[in-house]
Amino acid sequence: MAFQDDTHVTDDALESYSMGRLADPELSGFEEHLLICGQCQDRLAREDAFRQGMRVALARTPQKSAAGRSFPVSWILVLAALAVIVVAVIAWPRPTALPATLLQLQADRGPQDQPPAAPAGQPLLLLLDTTGLPAIPSYRVEVVDFSGQARFQSDVAPSGGRVRASLAKGLPAGAYFVRLYSPGRELLREFALTARR
Numbered sequence: 001m002a003f004q005d006d007t008h009v010t011d012d013a014l015e016s017y018s019m020g021r022l023a024d025p026e027l028s029g030f031e032e033h034l035l036i037c038g039q040c041q042d043r044l045a046r047e048d049a050f051r052q053g054m055r056v057a058l059a060r061t062p063q064k065s066a067a068g069r070s071f072p073v074s075w076i077l078v079l080a081a082l083a084v085i086v087v088a089v090i091a092w093p094r095p096t097a098l099p100a101t102l103l104q105l106q107a108d109r110g111p112q113d114q115p116p117a118a119p120a121g122q123p124l125l126l127l128l129d130t131t132g133l134p135a136i137p138s139y140r141v142e143v144v145d146f147s148g149q150a151r152f153q154s155d156v157a158p159s160g161g162r163v164r165a166s167l168a169k170g171l172p173a174g175a176y177f178v179r180l181y182s183p184g185r186e187l188l189r190e191f192a193l194t195a196r197r
Contacts, residue, residue: 008040009033018047028154031168035100035123046090053086100125100166105178105191115192120173126193128163128180133188140181141165143193145174155183171195 009030016022017030034040057079100123103116118124128141141163143152151171156163163180173195180189 008037008043011043014040014044014047018044018051024154028156028166032166035125035166035168049089050086053082053089057082099123101170102127103193104162105129105193115175115194117194117196118171120171120195120197122170124167124170126165126167126178128165128178128189128191129161130158130163130180130189131161133180134182136182138183139163139188140183140185142179142181143167143171144177144179146176151176173197 013022013026013030017027022030034044060075060078060082101118102125103118104127105116106129126141128139130139133139136158138155138157141152141154141156142150143165144150152165152167154165156165165178171193176193176195178191178193179187180191182188
């Protein structure tokens with residue numbers, strides 16, 4: 001993951017993430033940092049607003065005709081107004097991002113217990129219990145919904161008998177399974193989780 005000297009993500013990483021082109025393993029580290037860094041959240045919001053403004057401006061810009069005519073002055077005024085709006089959106093103060101909800105998923109739940117619940121659509125920080133599992137350098141964490149569709153996947157190193165997984169965008173409302181795999185894709189442990197509105 002590319003960080004600047006002051007431990008914030010680089011402009012290149014922000015641009016790649018905004019364009020949907022940041023891939024693992026950088027994506028996981030980026031989203032973990034984004035969960036806790038309001039400054040980088042603001043930078044990302046400005047990058048997203050700029051991209052959206054440029055898309056709108058390009059969509060509204062008429063093409064030059066074959067005769068070589070350029071677009072009328074009214075279009076220039078529209079583009080200038082759009083640029084002012086984009087700058088205002090970028091400069092407008094952003095509300096502080098929601099803090100991540102911390103959920104500790106334990107392997108020793110009784111059959112009577114309800115699965116832990118998280119607020120839907122909000123950042124999550126999952127702590128998965130690895131007690132009794134083989135000591136390996138990294139585990140594969142996967143969150144799937146009841147239809148079996150993967151909603152999150154990441155390779156994570158254990159620390160202190162736990163694996164920590166950050167879901168920056170959270171999960172939609174519903175029921176999920178959080179699965180812990182060995183590097184060879186052997187299912188080691190499964191936890192239940194619900195996301196509620």
